[in-house]
Amino acid sequence: MTRTALILVAAGKGTRAGSNIPKQYHEIGEQPLIAHTLNNIRKSHIFNEIRVVVSSDDIWIDGVLESLDLFSVTTLGGATRTESVRAGLQSLVNLGIEHVYIHDAARPFVSSPMMQKLSEALKTYQGAAPALPIADALKTLEGDSVDRDQLQRVQTPQAFHFNALFMAYRDHAKTTSFADDIAVARKAGLSIAFTPGDPDNFKVTYPEDFAKAARMIDTSYIATG
Ligand code: CTP
Numbered sequence: 001m002t003r004t005a006l007i008l009v010a011a012g013k014g015t016r017a018g019s020n021i022p023k024q025y026h027e028i029g030e031q032p033l034i035a036h037t038l039n040n041i042r043k044s045h046i047f048n049e050i051r052v053v054v055s056s057d058d059i060w061i062d063g064v065l066e067s068l069d070l071f072s073v074t075t076l077g078g079a080t081r082t083e084s085v086r087a088g089l090q091s092l093v094n095l096g097i098e099h100v101y102i103h104d105a106a107r108p109f110v111s112s113p114m115m116q117k118l119s120e121a122l123k124t125y126q127g128a129a130p131a132l133p134i135a136d137a138l139k140t141l142e143g144d145s146v147d148r149d150q151l152q153r154v155q156t157p158q159a160f161h162f163n164a165l166f167m168a169y170r171d172h173a174k175t176t177s178f179a180d181d182i183a184v185a186r187k188a189g190l191s192i193a194f195t196p197g198d199p200d201n202f203k204v205t206y207p208e209d210f211a212k213a214a215r216m217i218d219t220s221y222i223a224t225g
């Protein structure tokens with residue numbers, strides 16, 4: 001078995017979601033959003049280690065520690081997502097980790113089939129991420145058309161050979177901030193594959209996304225009895 005770890009980045013402020021606490025701790029169906037994400041991650045049973053990267057500002061919020069049970073070790077994050085991921089990678093050094101998956105706490109509907117496809121891709125590539133085609137027409141702010149066939153929407157989890165990503169962060173992401181981990185991997189010249197994404201695996205970003213996530217959780221509770 002490949003020794004595999006997951007870093008769940010949860011040190012953001014959730015500014016766009018406009019909640020009084022960071023979005024990952026906003027309660028949905030009586031549990032913080034991040035607890036739903038962790039539950040879905042655990043269903044895949046491929047992880048030997050899970051690291052939750054949190055902000056030191058947040059650990060005093062009621063319910064935060066309860067939502068992160070004892071199986072998930074926490075690490076303190078930084079001011080940018082890039083810094084938070086680096087802290088997570090650093091916390092996994094010397095544990096013999098071969099593959100690492102990095103996931104946004106704000107994407108509760110991550111699924112085991114998605115993890116399986118990433119794991120398959122890592123047999124051939126150093127990194128992999130789920131991606132979706134774009135259905136809408138794309139325009140610049142001036143209104144000029146952009147060829148959507150050349151573009152895709154990329155989600156998390158993003159999966160990598162641990163040493164390759166660790167060195168990519170060490171050599172290319174010390175001072176710059178990157179939108180995601182594929183961006184750091186590309187900068188370092190790693191080989192990358194894209195696997196099928198899932199529209200349900202959306203990132204809770206704006207205020208209306210809480211209600212959307214709550215509806216989806218309700219429906220799945222009914223479906224599973
Ligand atoms: N994240 C993090 N550390 C940061 C910034 C972001 O761990 N310094 C995490 C967030 O907690 C989230 C994921 O990265 O799970 C994706 O980031 P995003 O959706 O942008 O979350 P926020 O930065 O919290 O939201 P916003 O940009 O609206 O403030």
Ligand code: MG
Nearest residue numbers: 012013014081
């Ligand atoms: Mg952000």
